[in-house]
Amino acid sequence: LKGEARAATLAGVAQKDASPYELYYWPGIPGRGEFVRLVFEDAGVPYVDVGRVPEAEGGGVPAILRLLAGERAGPLPFAPPCLVVGDLVLWQTAHICHWLGRRFGLAPQDEGGQLAALALQLTVADLVGEVHDTHHPIAGSLYYEDQLEEAARRARLFREERLPRFLSYFEQTLERNEAGAGRVLVGAGVTHVDLAAFQVLEGLEYAFPHACARLAAQIPRLRALRERVAARPRLAAYLASERRLPFGESGIFRRYPELDPA
Numbered sequence: 242l243k244g245e246a247r248a249a250t251l252a253g254v255a256q257k258d259a260s261p262y263e264l265y266y267w268p269g270i271p272g273r274g275e276f277v278r279l280v281f282e283d284a285g286v287p288y289v290d291v292g293r294v295p296e297a298e299g300g301g302v303p304a305i306l307r308l309l310a311g312e313r314a315g316p317l318p319f320a321p322p323c324l325v326v327g328d329l330v331l332w333q334t335a336h337i338c339h340w341l342g343r344r345f346g347l348a349p350q351d352e353g354g355q356l357a358a359l360a361l362q363l364t365v366a367d368l369v370g371e372v373h374d375t376h377h378p379i380a381g382s383l384y385y386e387d388q389l390e391e392a393a394r395r396a397r398l399f400r401e402e403r404l405p406r407f408l409s410y411f412e413q414t415l416e417r418n419e420a421g422a423g424r425v426l427v428g429a430g431v432t433h434v435d436l437a438a439f440q441v442l443e444g445l446e447y448a449f450p451h452a453c454a455r456l457a458a459q460i461p462r463l464r465a466l467r468e469r470v471a472a473r474p475r476l477a478a479y480l481a482s483e484r485r486l487p488f489g490e491s492g493i494f495r496r497y498p499e500l501d502p503a
């Protein structure tokens with residue numbers, strides 16, 4: 242969809258002043274912003290995706306840069322995704338998901354469970370950072386083409402050591418969560434952490450289809466969790482909608498066949 246049709250499709254969530262929740266994230270890529278979007282979408286809470294609001298309406302990249310430059314009073318956010326709610330400015334993906342999850346009933350009720358959920362969400366953030374470093378092992382400011390050798394070396398160690406370590410950790414976490422009967426990562430019901438696990442698996446399968454296929458048999462619970470999350474009615478509608486952005490080679494999860502040999 243382009244132009245007016247696209248604007249109409251996005252109107253529910255992308256109009257300025259449509260909701261008190263303003264997400265600031267780079268337009269055009271799912272990136273880390275997607276972890277935050279999934280919490281809103283699953284909760285059915287409207288949010289303004291400021292990066293995707295036309296510049297003429299006060300959105301887009303300039304709005305993000307203004308926020309990062311200290312447009313608002315209070316603490317200065319470091320990097321997107323950022324969330325602005327009234328006077329509050331939050332940044333750090335895991336922190337935002339934890340805060341929203343508690344607000345929207347997508348977190349355990351008890352303190353111990355909430356803290357474990359935050360730790361798990363931070364562990365997902367670590368994994369995301371390591372995925373990023375497979376294609377940018379030297380610096381984010383250099384082109385991928387300027388760090389090919391290092392990327393190949395880093396990606397091999399990621400595929401062989403780190404990916405199995407992270408995935409088997411989450412599989413074990415599912416298995417051990419007695420309150421969730423092996424069906425959610427923490428507590429008794431679906432939380433922001435399960436949504437994040439879904440997203441990271443989607444991204445990994447896009448970027449490393451061969452490595453993921455080799456590991457699939459070792460993570461049956463995690464794969465089943467991913468299917469259940471994708472089937473949640475509001476998320477299923479979102480995933481089929483124009484709002485869900487595809488992965489691509491300018492985001493975190495990139496498909497470079499040379500980094501994932503068959």
Ligand SMILES: N[C@@H](CCC(=O)N[C@@H](CS)C(=O)NCC(=O)O)C(=O)O
Pocket residue numbers: 272273274319320321322332333334335366
């Ligand atoms: N730890 C942060 C990392 C944030 C981050 O690296 N954001 C990227 C976009 S996905 C960015 O724009 N970084 C700019 C920078 O680090 O200077 C988080 O999880 O939110």
